[in-house]
Amino acid sequence: MLFVRKVPRTLAKIYIQNKQNMPNRRNFLKSSALAGAALTVPAAAAAAPDAPAVLKNARKSKINVGIIGSGFRGQSHIDLLLRRDDCEVTAVADIDARMLDYTRKIFAKAGKPQPKYYTDGEQDYRNLLQQPGLDAVMIATPWRFHTEQAVAAMRAGIYVGTEVCGAFSIDECWQLVNTQEETGTQLFFLENVCYRRDVMAIMNMVKKGMFGELLHLEGGYQHDLRHVKFNDGKEAYGGGVEFGEKTFHEAKWRTQHSLRRNGDLYPTHGLGPVAQMLDIHRGNRFVSLTSMASNARGLHEYIVNHPQGGENHPNAKLRWALGDKVTTMIKCANGESVVLHHDTNLPRPYSLGFRVQGTKGIWMDVNKSLLIEGLTEDHKWTPAQEFLDKYEHPAWQKNAEKAVGAGHGGMDWFLVDDFVECVKAGKKATIDVYDAAAWLAVTPLSEASIAQGSAAVAFPDFTRGRWI
Amino acid sequence: MLFVRKVPRTLAKIYIQNKQNMPNRRNFLKSSALAGAALTVPAAAAAAPDAPAVLKNARKSKINVGIIGSGFRGQSHIDLLLRRDDCEVTAVADIDARMLDYTRKIFAKAGKPQPKYYTDGEQDYRNLLQQPGLDAVMIATPWRFHTEQAVAAMRAGIYVGTEVCGAFSIDECWQLVNTQEETGTQLFFLENVCYRRDVMAIMNMVKKGMFGELLHLEGGYQHDLRHVKFNDGKEAYGGGVEFGEKTFHEAKWRTQHSLRRNGDLYPTHGLGPVAQMLDIHRGNRFVSLTSMASNARGLHEYIVNHPQGGENHPNAKLRWALGDKVTTMIKCANGESVVLHHDTNLPRPYSLGFRVQGTKGIWMDVNKSLLIEGLTEDHKWTPAQEFLDKYEHPAWQKNAEKAVGAGHGGMDWFLVDDFVECVKAGKKATIDVYDAAAWLAVTPLSEASIAQGSAAVAFPDFTRGRWI
Numbered sequence: 001m002l003f004v005r006k007v008p009r010t011l012a013k014i015y016i017q018n019k020q021n022m023p024n025r026r027n028f029l030k031s032s033a034l035a036g037a038a039l040t041v042p043a044a045a046a047a048a049p050d051a052p053a054v055l056k057n058a059r060k061s062k063i064n065v066g067i068i069g070s071g072f073r074g075q076s077h078i079d080l081l082l083r084r085d086d087c088e089v090t091a092v093a094d095i096d097a098r099m100l101d102y103t104r105k106i107f108a109k110a111g112k113p114q115p116k117y118y119t120d121g122e123q124d125y126r127n128l129l130q131q132p133g134l135d136a137v138m139i140a141t142p143w144r145f146h147t148e149q150a151v152a153a154m155r156a157g158i159y160v161g162t163e164v165c166g167a168f169s170i171d172e173c174w175q176l177v178n179t180q181e182e183t184g185t186q187l188f189f190l191e192n193v194c195y196r197r198d199v200m201a202i203m204n205m206v207k208k209g210m211f212g213e214l215l216h217l218e219g220g221y222q223h224d225l226r227h228v229k230f231n232d233g234k235e236a237y238g239g240g241v242e243f244g245e246k247t248f249h250e251a252k253w254r255t256q257h258s259l260r261r262n263g264d265l266y267p268t269h270g271l272g273p274v275a276q277m278l279d280i281h282r283g284n285r286f287v288s289l290t291s292m293a294s295n296a297r298g299l300h301e302y303i304v305n306h307p308q309g310g311e312n313h314p315n316a317k318l319r320w321a322l323g324d325k326v327t328t329m330i331k332c333a334n335g336e337s338v339v340l341h342h343d344t345n346l347p348r349p350y351s352l353g354f355r356v357q358g359t360k361g362i363w364m365d366v367n368k369s370l371l372i373e374g375l376t377e378d379h380k381w382t383p384a385q386e387f388l389d390k391y392e393h394p395a396w397q398k399n400a401e402k403a404v405g406a407g408h409g410g411m412d413w414f415l416v417d418d419f420v421e422c423v424k425a426g427k428k429a430t431i432d433v434y435d436a437a438a439w440l441a442v443t444p445l446s447e448a449s450i451a452q453g454s455a456a457v458a459f460p461d462f463t464r465g466r467w468i
Numbered sequence: 469m470l471f472v473r474k475v476p477r478t479l480a481k482i483y484i485q486n487k488q489n490m491p492n493r494r495n496f497l498k499s500s501a502l503a504g505a506a507l508t509v510p511a512a513a514a515a516a517p518d519a520p521a522v523l524k525n526a527r528k529s530k531i532n533v534g535i536i537g538s539g540f541r542g543q544s545h546i547d548l549l550l551r552r553d554d555c556e557v558t559a560v561a562d563i564d565a566r567m568l569d570y571t572r573k574i575f576a577k578a579g580k581p582q583p584k585y586y587t588d589g590e591q592d593y594r595n596l597l598q599q600p601g602l603d604a605v606m607i608a609t610p611w612r613f614h615t616e617q618a619v620a621a622m623r624a625g626i627y628v629g630t631e632v633c634g635a636f637s638i639d640e641c642w643q644l645v646n647t648q649e650e651t652g653t654q655l656f657f658l659e660n661v662c663y664r665r666d667v668m669a670i671m672n673m674v675k676k677g678m679f680g681e682l683l684h685l686e687g688g689y690q691h692d693l694r695h696v697k698f699n700d701g702k703e704a705y706g707g708g709v710e711f712g713e714k715t716f717h718e719a720k721w722r723t724q725h726s727l728r729r730n731g732d733l734y735p736t737h738g739l740g741p742v743a744q745m746l747d748i749h750r751g752n753r754f755v756s757l758t759s760m761a762s763n764a765r766g767l768h769e770y771i772v773n774h775p776q777g778g779e780n781h782p783n784a785k786l787r788w789a790l791g792d793k794v795t796t797m798i799k800c801a802n803g804e805s806v807v808l809h810h811d812t813n814l815p816r817p818y819s820l821g822f823r824v825q826g827t828k829g830i831w832m833d834v835n836k837s838l839l840i841e842g843l844t845e846d847h848k849w850t851p852a853q854e855f856l857d858k859y860e861h862p863a864w865q866k867n868a869e870k871a872v873g874a875g876h877g878g879m880d881w882f883l884v885d886d887f888v889e890c891v892k893a894g895k896k897a898t899i900d901v902y903d904a905a906a907w908l909a910v911t912p913l914s915e916a917s918i919a920q921g922s923a924a925v926a927f928p929d930f931t932r933g934r935w936i
Contacts, residue, residue: 212769215762215814216793224847290758290922294683295803301680301827325684325825327797327807329922335763339795339807346683347841348830349849357793359769362816367835373815379692381817454758454797456922 060424066091066134066158067115068125068149069141070103072236072249073163076407077138078103080416082110087420091134093118093125098248125149129156136423138190139163142253147172154185159423161188162436164268166443170460173437177462180433188419188429189436191272192407193352195414197400198384199273200393202356202363206277208391210372212359214278219270220341220353226302229255229344241302241309258322262293263447264342265322268439270352271330272431274338277356281434285467286338286459289330291446293323298345320345328446330459333467340442437462528892534559534583534602534626536593536617537609538571540704540717541631544875545606546571548884550578555888559602561586561593566716593617597624604891606658607631610721615640622653627891629656630904632736634911638928641905645930648901656887656897657904659740660875661820663882665868666852667741668861670824670831674745676859678840680828682746687738688809688821694770697723697812709770709777726790730761731915732810733790736907738820739798740899742806745824749902753935754806754927757798759914761791766813788813796914798927801935808910905930 065081067074070092081089089107092115094100100119107114116131118124122145129137129152136159139149143165153160167173180187193199205211228250232240236249243255257265278284299320303309309316324345330338341353354365361372369381376382395414396403402417403410418430441459449457461467533549535542538560549557557575560583562568568587575582584599586592590613597605597620604627607617611633621628635641648655661667673679696718700708704717711723725733746752767788771777777784792813798806809821822833829840837849844850860868863882870885871878886898909927917925929935 213763213765215765216795216811288921290760290797290924292758292797292799292805294805295681297681297683297827323805324827325805327684327805329758329760329795329797331760331922337760337762337791337793337795343684343825346825346827346830347839347846348825349837349839349847357811357814357816359765359792360815362814364834366832369817371815371817378815379817453756454799454924456758 059426060135061086063087063135063420063423064090064133065420065423066093066128066131066137068093068128068137068139068153069145069163070094071096071099071140074138074140075099075103075106076412077140077416078106079110080406080413081420082106082112084420086424088112090115091118091128091131091137092116093128095119095122095124126152129153129158134158136161136419138419143257144168144253147175150187151175151179154179154183154187157183157185159186159188161190161419163190164192164266164272165440166263166265166267167440169444170441173441173460173462176433176440177437186422186429187433187436188422189268189272189431189433189439190415190419191268191431191435191439192411192415193269194272194276194431195395195411195418196273197392197396197409197411198365198388199354200396201388201391202354203273203277204393205363205387205391206356206358209360210375210391211356211361211363212373214336214356214358216337216339216355216357217274217277218339218341218353218355219274220339220343221266221269222341222343222348222351222353224346224348224350225254225344226299226347229258229299230302230306232308239308241306241313241315243315258299258320258345259318260321261447262296262321262323262326262450263443263445264291264326264328264340265443266342266344267328267340267442267446270340270354271338271439271442272435273354274356275435275439278332278334278336278338280332280438281463281467283467284332284334284336285461285463286438287331287333288456288458289328289442289445289449290454290456291326291328291449292454293327293450294325296320296323296345298324298347302345323450326446326450328442328449330442434463434467527894528603529554531555531603531888531891532558532601533888533891534561534596534599534605536561536596536605536607536621537613537631538562539564539567539608542606542608543567543571543574544880545608545884546574547578548874548881549888550574550580552888554892556580558583559586559596559599559605560584561596563587563589563592594620597621597626602626604629604887606887611725612636612721615643618655619643619647622647622651622655625651625653627654627656629658629887631658632660632734632740633908634731634733634735635908637912638909641909641930642928644901644908645905654890654897655901655904656890657736657740657899657901657907658883658887659736659899659907660879660883661737662740662744662899663863663879663886664741665860665864665877665879666833666856667822668864669856669859670822671741671745672861673831673855673859674824674826678828678843678859679824679826679831680841682804682824682826684805684807684823684825685742685745686807686809686821686823687742688807688811689734689737690809690811690816690819690821692814692816692818693722693812694767694815697726697767698770698774700776707776709774709781709783711783726767726788726813727786728789729915730764730789730791730794730918731911731913732759732794732796732808733911734810734812735796735808735910735914738808738822739806739907739910740903741822742824743903743907746800746802746804746806748800748906749931749935751935752800752802752804753929753931754906755799755801756924756926757796757910757913757917758922758924759794759796759917760922761795761918762793764788764791764813766792766815770813791918794914794918796910796917798910902931902935 118128137153138161140163150162227238230241231251233247243251303315326342328340356363363370370384403413406413445457586596606629608631618630695706698709699719701715711719771783794810796808824831831838838852871881874881913925
């Protein structure tokens with residue numbers, strides 16, 4: 001149990017504000033006996049462009065999964081996979097000794113055989129992809145490896161799930177699309193917020209027409225990551241103002257992006273649910289965006305004011321590129337507007353800042369309230385919970401019990417379950433390569449817009465017209 | 469009392485959601501005995517560019533005020549002025565018989581002599597400006613008259629207060645600035661939200677440095693105005709889907725703007741407080757903006773679904789220009805970003821959507837919560853009320869009792885009080901012509917940006933460099 005207490009492995013990213021959701025082994029064991037039933041996928045994802053609903057590979061009742069990158073996020077996936085009776089984790093690639101040690105302990109704890117490990121440098125994952133019998137891989141490495149590894153996995157014919165980030169270039173997004181189309185191998189973009197309980201209930205209400213025609217949506221990533229971007233090299237979160245090679249976990253690589261890049265570096269938690277509600281690539285698409293960044297002050301202030309930092313600390317001399325608040329407006333082909341918030345350097349509460357607004361009503365998550373014309377009082381906010389309960393998405397109605405204790409309020413259970421069921425059935429990914437490309441593209445496009453003084457920048461049509 | 473019940477005169481604009489704040493005659497009478505003490509003006513407004521703090525005209529203990537436009541907003545001002553012992557309302561110009569009737573009743577009710585009325589057409593206000601002994605005028609006419617009338621008042625040497633709106637052109641903003649500079653006559657921009665109790669408390673906290681260096685602010689005008697934009701020609705609000713000449717109150721003229729224009733038509737309620745917090749024209753300025761509009765659906769839906777409307781109603785054939793949600797991002801010279809929301813055609817709760825965010829904390833009004841690093845719990849929203857009480861602005865500390873029952877939660881009392889005190893003292897306007905020009909300019913600039921696909925558009929520097 002020491003390990004469980006020390007490393008909140010299923011909650012690497014938002015563990016700070018979500019301590020109450022830390023995995024509870026007892027609940028997990030209880031619920032894992034029920035696991036395996038198919039997830040009803042998000043309603044919006046029903047019909048993506050132009051791919052067979054069931055792929056060539058035969059339906060399987062049990063699959064072998066490989067993990068590329070077994071940091072805390074990869075460990076969370078391993079943990080959820082090992083609790084199921086319909087999959088085995090037979091291969092793991094990572095190069096961090098401490099993370100590998102944690103990983104081995106998860107297998108030991110679960111009473112499962114250790115997988116084959118690929119630890120011989122950054123390219124050893126290519127050998128993992130050659131391991132016989134692998135049905136799928138999940139990629140949870142630092143951002144810069146995602147595309148290279150996903151492309152290699154698709155070329156190896158292995159169903160690939162790839163973790164969220166933002167792209168570095170538009171070319172990279174095209175690489176994903178082109179490789180998927182060339183190989184026919186599916187890519188499932190592992191955006192867990194699309195499975196959040198309130199988000200799926202609202203999606204259900206959207207698809208029932210309760211908000212009328214959608215007009216304006218907002219979302220984002222607003223999370224004080226200063227404890228994540230800096231640590232002392234020992235603990236994963238906080239305790240110092242160091243980052244880079246000598247540190248541990250995300251500070252090792254993620255912080256560099258804040259030093260060098262100015263844009264929405266992490267768009268998909270906010271954009272994914274919004275895109276599904278807006279039927280992006282199912283009759284709609286993102287047409288253009290414009291972004292604006294505030295000054296970059298938060299990380300410098302954090303270093304200067306930290307007990308382990310101070311004005312004379314070497315990191316206090318750095319000039320950070322990333323504006324503390326980056327705001328992006330996106331225009332859709334069907335006329336809707338979207339606002340995306342990115343805000344990770346300042347003291348603030350966690351909030352993805354969702355807003356869903358149509359001709360018949362509005363929901364916001366920051367005040368957990370809504371107004372639906374004719375159903376709630378005019379001109380007043382009504383607490384949303386009653387509606388979230390009443391219109392709970394069928395997937396959550398069916399499986400909420402199983403998700404108890406899983407990461408990020410349970411949504412990670414739904415994400416992994418959906419991925420596994422898609423792989424088993426040989427089905428098209430619920431969140432596919434076109435979704436991935438368009439959502440990831442926000443990062444380089446927002447960088448371009450900011451670099452040009454908030455110029456409007458066009459989105460490529462990654463579906464080549466098939467969104468229509 | 470019938471009149472008071474039928475016409476919520478001090479609450480014409482937001483009476484629907486604010487019924488609890490409707491004027492209470494008993495409170496008013498009680499508090500009016502205390503009226504007259506000088507208002508401590510918003511902290512941010514202390515030092516505007518390059519004008520003498522006290523103007524040439526001698527200090528007066530009592531002033532004569534003229535009202536140009538005595539619709540509901542003008543009547544609200546008259547009502548507040550007549551309750552004071554330091555001013556008389558000696559002139560009123562309007563052309564609407566029903567509004568003039570209401571106006572006469574306010575004077576009768578207050579036991580005050582009727583003013584001289586100027587009712588002979590739209591240009592009769594020019595004769596009002598020649599009336600001997602006038603110290604100030606307040607302009608509360610439809611938007612298109614504001615600049616023409618303010619310019620004429622300044623040319624007549626009369627201290628002018630002018631109501632909020634958005635400009636039609638940048639030239640119009642320059643006209644205000646140029647006339648003020650040529651004549652030396654003050655223009656006070658009557659933006660009441662700068663006097664809102666929570667806004668002034670937050671401003672107080674901002675000026676004490678409690679939010680650290682400001683980085684990102686939001687505000688706006690988010691108010692379901694469908695009942696305001698349409699009526700039945702009898703009542704002021706709702707009851708039909710008519711607008712234009714045959715209707716009453718704002719539907720008579722305001723609705724035309726939604727039909728023909730696409731931009732942030734009403735920017736100053738949100739922008740005024742934000743500008744004061746950001747020291748705009750006191751060392752900072754707005755540099756550029758970009759705007760995006762959603763589809764325009766709300767007003768058409770309202771007409772089609774209204775019992776007095778329907779698909780065959782002539783107004784159901786109209787194509788509305790104004791996007792239901794218009795979002796504007798503004799970049800400041802000192803690097804801060806601002807987001808402005810405009811949202812008046814949809815079913816929604818009233819919310820100006822304020823957000824004030826700096827290196828040390830964040831406040832939002834939609835959830836009435838804040839986080840101040842070191843003073844509140846990390847990563848959590850804390851209810852703001854305790855801080856709003858503790859850091860109440862000195863003006864509200866001193867005069868809150870007097871404002872009980874005044875329009876818009878009491879803030880109108882502070883607005884009118886500040887205006888009257890500035891006129892009496894011959895002081896520079898708290899919210900001056902440069903503020904007015906920059907805030908009003910958002911409307912034509914946002915129209916231009918939207919027309920160019922959300923292009924970034926530059927703000928003129930109305931201070932000609934003196935903001936520095």
